[in-house]
Amino acid sequence: MKAKTASIKIDDFKIKGPSDRMAQLLIAGLLTQALPPVANVQPIAPSAIPAVGEYWPGQGGINGGFVSARGDVPAHYLIFAEKDVGNHEWGNRGKDSGATSKTDGHANSLILLADGDHPAANAADDYAADGHSDFFLPAAAELYQGWLNCPEVFAQDCWYWSSSQRSAYGAFVMLFGDGLQGNYGKSNELRVRPVRRFFI
Known part of the structure; x- marks a missing residue:
């Protein structure tokens, strides 16, 4: 048929x-x-992602690389502030803190800000760029990712604070000149570089 x-x-x-x-x-x-x-109307194509280590327009800083989802934190890009925000004490030397995550600087920073008397965390929290004010003090692993992906955007001759406490008297630090990680006493004034997350 x-x-x-x-x-x-x-x-x-x-x-x-x-x-x-x-x-x-x-x-x-x-x-x-x-x-x-x-x-x-056809959907707008997503904007190009800048190379790791380059400034990400509209995101407030430098592309520090992709971070896979971990626990209750969705996948995201780390955005490091374009500049340091001075040297500050970690604070509260001799007092134990719950800010012990090696990977979640945001959670650590919320704890430090709630505790009070944490100048490094306060300095990171006060930073804003491109309309973003959700910066925080990076955890030890987040600083390490910065060293792996874009060490050249950090000072090479000084230690940077992480938000990860090691003990009541010290917290983890990073030296970008050669990738050393260690810990310093909380009363030392060390460099601070804020970071934020860009969720995808």
Whole structure:
């Protein structure tokens, strides 16, 4: 049995095909005309991700690289502030803190800010750029990722505080000149580089 055919003619243009397919084309054409224009707009392509170590326009700093989801923290990019915010004490020497995560500087910083008297965490929290004010003091592993991905954007001759406490008297630090990690007494004034997360 021969399939039924149909044709659609618009001005001098004519198309012929199976009747069910022609009906689909006709309905699709009518819907396209009937829907509001915004429904016909193609989605905007995502902006290009800058190379690791380069400034990310609109994100407040330097692309520190991709971080896979871990625990309850979704996948994200680390965005390091473009500059340091001075030398500060870690604070509260002799007092134990719950800021012990090696990977979650945001959680550590919330604890330090709630505890009070943590100048390094306060300095990172006070930083803002490109309309973003969600910076924090990076955890030890976040600083290490900075050394792995873009050590050249940090000072090479000084220690940086992490938000990761080692003991009641010290916290973990990073030296970007050669990738050393260690710990210093909390009353020392060391360099601070804020960081934020850009969730994807």
